[in-house]
Amino acid sequence: MSYASTAATSVSIAGDISSQLHGGYAHPLARQWQAERQLTKDALGTAADDPNGPVIRTIRLLRQRFPQLYITADVCLCEYTSHGHCGILRDDGTLNNQLSVDRISDVAIAYAQAGAHCVAPSDMNDGRIRAIKLKLIEEGIAHKTLLMSYAAKFSGCLYGPFRDAAGSAPSFGDRRCYQLPPGGRGLARRAIVRDIGEGADVIMVKPASQYLDIISDAKELGRDLPIAAYQVSGEFAMIHAAAKAGVFDLKAMAFESTEGILRAGATIIITYFTPEFLDWLSN
Template structure:
């Protein structure tokens, strides 16, 4: 069923006029706000956009990512869910041992992990206040929002911690999709790319070492890279692209954690179809050409062939893989049932990802690995 039919089948239809009015109003505000930054699409630089290399070795950790080796703490990135309630510390039932935390709870939580060797985190904003969500996700780059506040706090308290920020709109949009929608409910790629690249620029300006667009809109890597160049930040801000991100059921616990379930339809029109190996290869090649510094594959364990393809296509770039919430939850469930030993299964899964060609792993097992690898 098409997006437009899904839209008309739901209560979304009853508020069509109101929603159209809201989109038009907020879109006009966003267009005015980002007018200056959109000029980056016409930036003229010396050489091809993929010639921008300095961000790949401007930080000690990003330099270490350029080498191939066995599993080490430096290869791991830990996902954090940051809410707009500063004091919150709430367990996520579908994601064992993981929490949503407010900005005031982050430093006490991270301090012992950093002492054990934690080197990098990736931040996901989780606005819980319904008023924080609208048709264009305007709260995504709010200076007082959870992500930008956390970037500044971590840069101040843990100067050596490498901060990656997921860049998407799904947590901030009232409809839960990863971009801006047209009136018929389909994705407006051009508007989405413009908005998402502005958000990436805001995170970079706040102090993020790496921006990681996960929306899968066509052309967003180039738009982000050009805006970083125009702002004079491309030499120090790494761009890690979710290049081969497949649709499927393994994201369920994450969507519970982030509150990012679509209010209608699904994401199959912009995430890759399972089995779409050719599309994945094309997406990887596209993002390399548009200036990505790191290529990511997601999910990890179920797409080892794509990780291998990514390493073959991106021969001279680091490859990252995201061991997603569903994979993590299944390993925990199997260990709890006595089918596998948790440590053995976590190592086997992660080492399989590395053998396939990844050199960076985003995983919820980071706290355990900090103990296991000591």
Template sequence: MSFSNLVSDIAFRDSNADERGSTISHAQSRAARSYASTTATSVSISGDISSQLHAGYSHPLTRSWQAERQLTKEMLIFPLFITDNPDEQTPIPSLPNQYRFGINRLVPFLSPLIRKGLRSVILFGVPLHPSAKDALGTAADDPAGPVISAIRLLRARFPNLYINTDVCLCEYTSHGHCGILREDGSLDNAQSVDRISDVALAYAVAGAHCVAPSDMNDGRVRAIKLKLIEAGLAHRVLLMSYSAKFSGCLYGPFRDAAGSCPSFGDRKCYQLPPGGRGLARRAIQRDMNEGADIIMVKPASQYLDIIRDAKDLAQDMPVAAYQVSGEFAMIHAGAKAGVFDLKAMAFESTEGILRAGAGIVVSYFTPEFLDWL
């Protein structure tokens, strides 16, 4: 079933079809654009897609990411949770010192961090309105939604801040999974890739410097890269792929923050199984061949061997690692219990990630590191 037919089918079955008519129309239009883009790309681009290199050094910060070095402020990316309530600033209980922000709260929060040397953030959308989630994640690329609104605001207010955007559907789907589902509840890879690549393109058009697909659907890196090329953006919009993302229990605090827990089942059929080193190596090689500019491993500290593998496989590419919410929360809990010193353990954990081969770290410790470094 095509994406447009899927949209029509869901519209027919929806008892509130009149209310959601504009949403369905928007999704149908998007599907048509997606098909046209894919068709045009197939005749306008030939050769090896991994030959597209300019985005990797089009920005001063990404040029610095090409070098190997010790822990510096430039290598840190700070995760931000952006809600659709403009005035919200709510603490996240399971993530110490972290908040959900509305766009009206972003500038006052970020201004002192930028003065201390913050160079880069990654945005996660957290829609809270009851009507914001549906089976297709149609709100993910809403022009008035939290991520696109935040991109535009941050580009205008902080022109030197490098803006990464996580690209996934789990925060926007009513079922909480990272793509579009078949009727039997399994993931429809083709429909998911089509949808996710459209979301990535929307973020790029809005002004994101980097799009980072975290969904783990097969083929989404190539689909995104082709759409960036077709839109004339591949030379300056970086593609950082969550290539080796393992399933497990370390994402709990993040799911609390983002409201992205699956309503049924789990993500073991599309996130990598713990111990799946061979699968991780294959996924890394796949994403390199499909045009990724940066390879990411997630979680970080528990998969230092995979970070090392990523660096061996992608010797000429930057490798990123995500020090995930569970790792961060455990270090804080240990420090609070007096087991160890927070600063010492944060440094030890992060420097271990760097020694394994990463040159970029997505970390909730970023505000503390801005003071410590």
């Protein structure tokens, strides 16, 4: 190419280049980045158990790549429903418990069949533990699938960071009609007893730090079962914020908070501090 032709090309490129849309897209990965990545949400949360969706594909991939890893799958619809609630709604906007239980139990079975060692329904619809257990038995996989119940899941302010990240905040109303009220100790105890009777293998209390008495109650009521406690995103964020403000040392407070949860009776702790704990313990 002559100098003159190169110069002419340079002059033309120096002008409006808005028509140049295909640069670098010869590679298939670069083309894939242009695809729509947002899950399609609808009233039934159909993407929750889509075999080509992120959860089922991830479970299968993790089982393949990390065969020693124990996989627990949270089961809910709020991330997949167009309204952001944890079940199927009636025309008047109230929760249809029976349809929600049927749908949640189908999703739980799909995750178990994909390879999850444990399914953990967090929707708080009445009767979902029994429905899931019966379907696990019917499908012949109850012997290899642990059923963890979010039996005592309280409503409140501590889920905010997670809901923002997951895009699962309700589009209207809130979840107080099917999550436990913060002062509802008696209702929490009743829910724990109910879910044990329906076949739960593990009982969950969520959040953890503000409900240490409920963890203790769960240990008393389910003395022969493991008790899980979920240190939620708001608890994690508060500890980080206070440490950043110089109130205390982050590492010391993180360990202190989980030691209190264990002391209350928890066998299992689910926490966003896990990556940091692994680093701290390895050092």
